[in-house]
Amino acid sequence: MSVWFTEKQTKSFGITGKVRRTLESEQTDFQQLEMLETEEFGNMLLLDGMVMTSEKDEFVYHEMITHIPLFTHPSPKKVLVVGGGDGGTIREVLKHPDVESVMQVEIDGKVVEYSKKHLPTISSSYGDARAELLIGDGFEHIIKSEGVYDVILVDSTEPVGPAAGLFTKGFYAGIAKALKEDGIFVAQTDNPWFKSELIKHVMRDASEVFPITRLYTCNIPTYPSGMWTFTMGSKVYDPLDVSMENISELDTKYYTPELHHASFVLPRFVNRLLDKE
Structure with missing residues (x-):
């Protein structure tokens, strides 16, 4: 059966x-x-x-949450990953030679344990000397940090349970404090078909904290609707100003220098959702 x-x-x-x-x-x-x-x-x-995440399509999410901000920042040396216990995001972060250290704060150690056991191609970078894993509350870690990180990546679940606090204006304000003066953050922000109000609220709240706020998309077949969004908040650097000549080729399956810019071209219904028209 x-x-x-x-x-x-x-x-x-x-x-x-x-x-x-x-x-x-x-x-x-x-x-x-x-x-x-x-x-x-x-x-x-x-x-x-x-x-x-799944073994077949995980590369889309992990590449897109990582390489857009890390190529937008001219010198991303210290990176924080909030969540992401499967390990895919730190794997992609460590492809950037400028990165000196990546701290991951994951609240549920069982996610890490079972990912190492059953998702070895995704969790393959946990042994890297530049990576440090802390089992704890990412919100608390952010609040205790000040001017530490160049890039912060919020690789969370949907805004339910332990991740609910990671979709609030107070959290984005904490991120801004934890970032250096030219820091960047990116968070996954669900899909515009089923969670349009969530995206509107996140963009509104983030734009009240960060002078540059952008939404970009990618296609992930196992995620709701297949169309997924990420929200970027930046203190100085605009991802649309990045020259393709400054984007080096990495071992990727989805992300490309051309896609860096193209992912910010939004469908009309998403622009209207954000009051862009």
Whole structure:
């Protein structure tokens, strides 16, 4: 008998996939964690029933949350990753030779543990000498930091449970304090089809803290609607001013120098959502 899982992305819509076997299923101190082996997307991490990453399409998210800000900043030496326990974001950060250190603060150690076990190609950089892992609250770490980081990447789940506080104006103000005078932050901000109000609120709040605020998109098939957004807040540098000559070639599968600029070209309905028209 075939076994399928369904992620209910709204009350009346979801996506479904065929499961070969369940590798892990545990209620951690913070969330329900499942690791599934699927037919179409390989091993897949779910938190509270939501797809976080899969072996087949993970590179899109991890490359786009990382390389846009790290190529926008001219010298990203110290990087903070909030969340991202699967390890994919720090893997991409460490492709940049200017990076001297990357600190990751992940609240749920079980995500790291099971990602190392079942997602080895994603979690492959945990042993790198430039990477440091702290199991703890990213919000608290941000509040305690001042003028430390060049780039902060908020690789969180959706705004429920332990991640709810990571989508507030107070958090963005804390990020601004934790960044250096020319710092940049990027956060994943869901999709414009089902979470339009969330995107509007994040852009509004971030723009009240950062003088340069941009929204950009990519395509991730296992995420709700397939169309995903990231919000960038920058104190000095505009990603649209980056010259393609200053973007070096990396070992990527999705991100390209041309896509760096193209990802900021938004569909009309998204521009209207942001009152750009």
